[in-house]
Amino acid sequence: MPVIILRQLLNFIISLFVLTIFTFGLTHLFPEGVSLLIPQDLDTGSSITQIGESVANNGNLFSNYFQYLNQIYQGNLGLSSVRGSSVFDEFFIYFPATLELSLVALIFAVFAGIPLGIIAAKNKNRWPDKLIVSSTLFGYSMPIFWWAILLILFFSLWLGVTPVASRLGFEFDIQPLTGFMLADTLLSDKSYSIEAFYSALHHLLLPAIALGTIPLAVVTRSTRSAMISILTEDYIRSAKARGLSFTKVIWKHALRNAMIPVVTTIGLLISILITGSLITESIFSWPGAGKWLLEAVYRRDFTVIHGAILAIACFIILVHFLLDLLSIYLDPKRRRT
Amino acid sequence: MKNLNTLFSILLFCSLFLVGCSNDSGSTVKDNVLVYCSEASPQSFNPQLVTSGSTFDAARQIYNRLIEFKPGSSHITSSLADKWEISDDGKEYIFYLRENVKFHSTDYFKPTRDFNADDVLFSFQRQWKKDHPYHHVSNLGFRYFESMGFNNRIKDIIKLNDHQIKFVLNRPDATFLATLAMDFTSILSAEYAEQLLAKGQPENIDNHPIGTGAFQLVRYQADAFIRYKAHFQYWKGQEELKELVFAITPDPSLRFARLIAGECDLMAKPLPIHLKAVINYPFIQVMNEPGSNIAYLAMNTNKKPFDDPKIREALNYAINKEALIKIVYQNTAVVAKNPIPPNMWSYNRDTPTIPFSLQTAQSLLQQAGYPNGFEMDLWAMPVQRSYNPNATKMAELIKQDLEKIGIRTKIISYEFGAFLEKVKKGEHQTALLGWIGDNGDPDNFFSPLLSCNAALSGTNAAFWCDPDFDQLIKQAGMISDIYTRTLLYQKAQEQFSQSKPWVPIAHSRQFILANKRVKNFRLAPTDGVYFSGVTLETSSNQENRN
Numbered sequence: 001m002p003v004i005i006l007r008q009l010l011n012f013i014i015s016l017f018v019l020t021i022f023t024f025g026l027t028h029l030f031p032e033g034v035s036l037l038i039p040q041d042l043d044t045g046s047s048i049t050q051i052g053e054s055v056a057n058n059g060n061l062f063s064n065y066f067q068y069l070n071q072i073y074q075g076n077l078g079l080s081s082v083r084g085s086s087v088f089d090e091f092f093i094y095f096p097a098t099l100e101l102s103l104v105a106l107i108f109a110v111f112a113g114i115p116l117g118i119i120a121a122k123n124k125n126r127w128p129d130k131l132i133v134s135s136t137l138f139g140y141s142m143p144i145f146w147w148a149i150l151l152i153l154f155f156s157l158w159l160g161v162t163p164v165a166s167r168l169g170f171e172f173d174i175q176p177l178t179g180f181m182l183a184d185t186l187l188s189d190k191s192y193s194i195e196a197f198y199s200a201l202h203h204l205l206l207p208a209i210a211l212g213t214i215p216l217a218v219v220t221r222s223t224r225s226a227m228i229s230i231l232t233e234d235y236i237r238s239a240k241a242r243g244l245s246f247t248k249v250i251w252k253h254a255l256r257n258a259m260i261p262v263v264t265t266i267g268l269l270i271s272i273l274i275t276g277s278l279i280t281e282s283i284f285s286w287p288g289a290g291k292w293l294l295e296a297v298y299r300r301d302f303t304v305i306h307g308a309i310l311a312i313a314c315f316i317i318l319v320h321f322l323l324d325l326l327s328i329y330l331d332p333k334r335r336r337t
Numbered sequence: 338m339k340n341l342n343t344l345f346s347i348l349l350f351c352s353l354f355l356v357g358c359s360n361d362s363g364s365t366v367k368d369n370v371l372v373y374c375s376e377a378s379p380q381s382f383n384p385q386l387v388t389s390g391s392t393f394d395a396a397r398q399i400y401n402r403l404i405e406f407k408p409g410s411s412h413i414t415s416s417l418a419d420k421w422e423i424s425d426d427g428k429e430y431i432f433y434l435r436e437n438v439k440f441h442s443t444d445y446f447k448p449t450r451d452f453n454a455d456d457v458l459f460s461f462q463r464q465w466k467k468d469h470p471y472h473h474v475s476n477l478g479f480r481y482f483e484s485m486g487f488n489n490r491i492k493d494i495i496k497l498n499d500h501q502i503k504f505v506l507n508r509p510d511a512t513f514l515a516t517l518a519m520d521f522t523s524i525l526s527a528e529y530a531e532q533l534l535a536k537g538q539p540e541n542i543d544n545h546p547i548g549t550g551a552f553q554l555v556r557y558q559a560d561a562f563i564r565y566k567a568h569f570q571y572w573k574g575q576e577e578l579k580e581l582v583f584a585i586t587p588d589p590s591l592r593f594a595r596l597i598a599g600e601c602d603l604m605a606k607p608l609p610i611h612l613k614a615v616i617n618y619p620f621i622q623v624m625n626e627p628g629s630n631i632a633y634l635a636m637n638t639n640k641k642p643f644d645d646p647k648i649r650e651a652l653n654y655a656i657n658k659e660a661l662i663k664i665v666y667q668n669t670a671v672v673a674k675n676p677i678p679p680n681m682w683s684y685n686r687d688t689p690t691i692p693f694s695l696q697t698a699q700s701l702l703q704q705a706g707y708p709n710g711f712e713m714d715l716w717a718m719p720v721q722r723s724y725n726p727n728a729t730k731m732a733e734l735i736k737q738d739l740e741k742i743g744i745r746t747k748i749i750s751y752e753f754g755a756f757l758e759k760v761k762k763g764e765h766q767t768a769l770l771g772w773i774g775d776n777g778d779p780d781n782f783f784s785p786l787l788s789c790n791a792a793l794s795g796t797n798a799a800f801w802c803d804p805d806f807d808q809l810i811k812q813a814g815m816i817s818d819i820y821t822r823t824l825l826y827q828k829a830q831e832q833f834s835q836s837k838p839w840v841p842i843a844h845s846r847q848f849i850l851a852n853k854r855v856k857n858f859r860l861a862p863t864d865g866v867y868f869s870g871v872t873l874e875t876s877s878n879q880e881n882r883n
Contacts, residue, residue: 082380083559084475084540093558156598164598165591166561170582171367173555173564285586287561295378295560295587300754 004328012321016314023310024068030302077307082299087307091289095311096179097167098281098288102273104204105212110266113216117223118250124228133224136217144276148210148283155206162206165285169203172196211280215269222265226258260331267323271316368875369579371855371868374592374601378559378585383543384520385464386477390773393520394866395563395583399441400523400548403432403457404514408867409859411629411681411777413518417452417549427509427817428492432457434500439570440526441553445545448528452549453499459527461494471530474539481521484785484796511817515776520865524549551576551869560585577872596621596850602873603858604850605866606723609667612848620853627680628847629774629862630724631673631782634715634735634840635798636767643766647705649837652767653691655698655742656735656840665731666845673841675830677782680862681774682819683826688834698742710743716760716768720753723864724771724845731842732769761795768798769842775863779826783810787833801838 071077077087120132155162167181168174174181174188174196182204185196230236231254239249278290285291289312296304379395380387387393405416415421418432438452463471464479465487482488490513493505506513516522529547533539546554549572552565563583567576584601586592593611596604597618604611615621636643636652643649658672671679674688702708717732718725725731729750736746751759760768774781784791789807791797806829813825833839849860854874861867 090559152594157594160598164594164600165586166584166600169367170372170562170564170584170600171370173580176558282588283591285561285584285588285591287558291560300752 005325008321008324008328011324012317015317019310019313019317020069020072021065023306023313024065026306026309027068030306072310077310078303080296080301080304082296082301082304087303090292090304091307091311093176093179094287094292095289095315097181097286098274098277098290100180100182101204101207101211101280101286101288102270102277104208105273105277106215106266106269108208108212109215109219109269113219114223114262116216116220118227118255120220120224121227121231122246129224132220136220139213140217140221142213144210144214144279145283147213148207148280151206151210152283163203167200167203167286168196169199172199207280207284207286210283211273211276214272214276218265218269218272219262222262223258226261227254230254230258256330260327263323263327263330267320267327270319270323274312274316368873369577370582371578371580371603371871371873372582372584372601373603373866373868374586374595374605375563375583376585376589376592376605377587379563381475381477381543382546382554382557383475383525384523385460385479385482385525386475386543388480390864396523396546397520397550397865397867398552398565398581398869399546399550399554400520400525401438401550402518402520402522402524403434404518406518406777406861406863408870409626409861411515411862413514413777416518417457417524421514423817427511427815428506430504430506430513431497432502432504434502435572436500438549438572439568440529440549441547441568442570443545443547443553445541446526446529446532446547448526448547450528452524452526454496454502455499455527456524457502458494458496459530460522460524461491463525463530464521465491465494470534471539471542475543479521481519485516485519485521487516509815509817511814511822512776512778512780515778515781519776552581555580560587573869576869578868581868593850596852599852602852602855603866606721607848607850609669609726611850612667612669615850622851622853622855623848624851624858624860625669625846625848626860626862627671627678628723628845628864629678629681629777630771630847630864631676631678631844632670632725632731632769632771632842633673633676634767634842635765635770636838636840637763637765637798637800638838639763639800640766642705642707642711645705646836647701648707649840651698651701651705651742652739652744653837653840654694654701655744656738656842657693658842659693661731661734662843664734665725665727666843669848670843670845673844674834676787676833676839676841677779677826677830678774678844681777681779681782683779683823685827685830687827688830695741702742702744707743710739710745712745712747713739713766714747714749716749716751716756716765718753718756718769719750722771723847724773724843725769726845728769735769760798763795763798763800765798770798773864777863779822780810780814783826783829784814787838799838801836803832803836806832806836 075088077091079085080087080090116132120129123129152164156164163169168185172185172190172192172195174184174190177184177187181200182197185193185200188196190196236249236254239253277288278294280286281288281291282294289308293305293308293312296308375391375394377389377391379392380389381392382396382399384393384396384400401417403416403418404413406412407414417435417438419435420433422431423429434452434454434457436451440448440452442448462469464482466472490506490510491504492507495503495505497503525542526547530539530542533541551568551571551573553568555564555566557563562585565581567579569575584595586595589606589608589611592601592604593607595601612623615623634652634656636649638644662668662670662672674690675685677684702710715732715735717728719729721727729748732748736748739746750756759765760770772782772786785796787797787801787806788810789802792800792802809825809829809832813822813829816822847860847864849866851858856872856874858871
């Protein structure tokens with residue numbers, strides 16, 4: 001077991017290493033060049049390009065790269081070239097919103113997708129199965145930007161039951177503490193903190209459904225196929241033969257084993273969720289990291305583009321690493337090797 | 338199976354509960370909160386540093402100026418300066434400052450004194466004096482101060498006492514007072530600046546603003562929202578609005594959706610299609626104001642064949658402006674014939690209107706020696722502007738018009754920043770451009786767009802330098818008598834229409850959509866929003882669809 005964990009760890013480190021080489025290369029395409037590498041002292045009044053030149057003239061590519069790594073290690077991602085604020089700090093302002101949205105979307109996908117997958121597997125080739133499978137195909141092929149707009153049209157503008165955009169009703173003024181609106185509203189000492197919490201949940205509903213639809217389809221389908229193959233296994237048949245109820249068979253015997261491929265799928269979903277949130281956020285005017293990156297692209301704020309790519313990619317690599325560990329823990333076959 | 342069913346019913350119940358809950362919550366809290374769906378994040382909260390409209394809108398709520406525009410007009414009125422005296426030679430202005438004006442008190446700054454002449458001195462010297470300790474803070478430059486020529490206009494600013502301040506000018510200047518009502522002359526707190534300098538955080542003055550205005554900043558998250566609350570010691574009396582929120586929503590369709598869903602009370606910059614759609618929503622009002630703007634096709638007179646007035650005249654005849662107004666502006670604009678808009682004083686109504694006539698254009702081309710036309714490039718900016726909602730489309734329509742007289746057009750576009758830089762350098766033959774006047778004075782159109790100086794600096798995209806015209810507008814800029822100035826500017830417009838360095842295209846009307854509960858809001862002709870004095874009617878809230 002330690003060997004496989006070590007292997008995963010090595011994999012993790014190499015991925016990060018490749019990522020930094022990529023982002024380092026990226027900085028050479030920016031007008032500011034390698035000036036991202038060094039701490040920028042605004043008081044001197046010298047322009048970013050001047051600093052960039054002075055760095056470029058000192059030292060070769062390798063020493064620049066190690067300087068760059070050193071800066072990143074210290075959490076220095078430079079300053080936004082539009083706002084002048086620290087990119088590292090900004091990331092922690094925007095990213096919790098993305099994380100909150102992605103997590104809720106994931107919870108929606110998992111909590112709706114697994115039961116749907118089980119129902120489909122149980123009724124294999126009968127109408128509930130066919131209905132579920134065909135609607136997952138529908139959900140899977142629905143582009144987010146189209147689906148989200150349909151949802152807004154129907155629920156927000158036609159029925160008027162959900163808000164159109166943003167994270168919270170504007171009548172509530174909530175001090176950001178954690179960046180997670182659900183937590184911040186509850187932690188707030190304002191008299192309307194409970195109302196604000198409901199408002200935050202209410203605002204999450206539509207974007208989470210829009211973002212969670214593709215993952216929902218993926219989770220449903222992978223649960224269904226895993227379930228179908230497991231339900232034909234000998235140990236399930238013997239469990240049934242012993243007279244256990246179907247629910248018990250599913251809960252005690254089938255589900256855990258069926259979850260192994262599903263957990264792997266969820267790992268793949270993280271990148272779908274994060275890239276999907278880029279679109280979802282701009283449609284719902286959701287102030288998260290995706291919108292932050294997109295706005296930076298519009299404004300040609302290269303430091304933010306660089307920082308956002310690096311930080312988001314790091315996060316995805318980290319999550320994959322953790323999920324790999326989880327699947328090792330869940331899968332007795334892999335645990336032994 | 339039972340477990341699953343329970344789970345489902347719990348989920349369903351939860352979602353119903355959520356929907357039910359939030360529908361009736363907050364209606365009381367919302368009564369004094371006005372939400373404005375704005376189109377972009379501000380770059381800073383200091384109007385001295387920037388030129389973008391969204392920044393001015395965000396900062397205007399916080400600050401006052403010595404002089405202000407009356408709401409919804411370009412006429413000036415007193416503000417922080419109670420009254421003023423102008424010397425006979427027109428070079429000295431003495432301002433008597435209002436007393437008992439309080440600055441905002443926030444958790445990061447508690448003022449110990451009222452507004453006085455030091456604050457005025459600080460606000461101007463920061464932009465003016467290169468050795469001022471705040472001149473290089475934030476390092477964005479003071480583009481407005483420079484482009485309005487304040488560096489050369491001002492000779493001295495003298496504090497006479499705490500409540501009197503004297504501006505000495507290098508030459509008499511009729512536009513000086515109107516310029517003092519512009520956003521870049523906002524008054525900041527000198528005391529706050531000193532405190533920040535002592536703390537070693539001078540850049541906070543631009544991000545954590547302190548002003549004397551009707552609203553003070555509470556919270557700002559870039560690309561999300563700006564939250565203000567009413568300044569409770571505001572010198573005009575506290576606002577009825579308790580809070581003001583700018584919901585930053587760059588996508589116009591989303592802004593519109595938020596407006597009809599009741600999340601916004603006002604929506605900035607609606608598209609023509611939204612103006613058609615509002616008929617279905619009885620709780621929305623359309624506000625519009627003739628804009629102080631111009632959209633035009635500049636012909637680079639430095640480049641062949643546009644050095645020939647005949648060719649320029651031919652283009653004036655060959656472009657169907659009525660069609661442009663109908664298709665590009667969806668009839669939300671009027672045809673232009675002068676460089677200044679019709680609602681501005683000194684507008685010359687006698688300027689002949691040039692009809693759309695391909696025959697005249699053709700014969701003019703023949704006279705100029707181009708019977709078979711020629712090739713030219715047409716530069717179109719890639720962005721939506723209030724004076725031109727779709728320059729690319731306009732360029733395509735113009736291209737079709739010009740093909741009919743044998744002129745083959747190539748449409749060229751760059752990213753907006755690069756576009757403006759290249760036009761400034763004169764790389765174009767013709768370019769679709771526009772201008773929004775910001776102080777209500779005709780000089781604000783003539784000097785930056787058509788003067789010989791502007792041809793040197795590049796903002797005169799026609800690079801047209803006519804000594805007679807230049808003399809007229811220079812003269813008009815130095816006299817304070819409005820009647821004489823009107824005559825001079827009308828003469829200048831005659832010169833312009835004879836020489837035709839542009840094809841003037843349109844003056845667009847500007848629109849804002851608002852919920853009917855918004856009262857007393859006036860859109861300024863200079864394309865900005867100001868929420869002081871705006872009130873909300875509480876009862877009409879229930880009329881909303883949901």
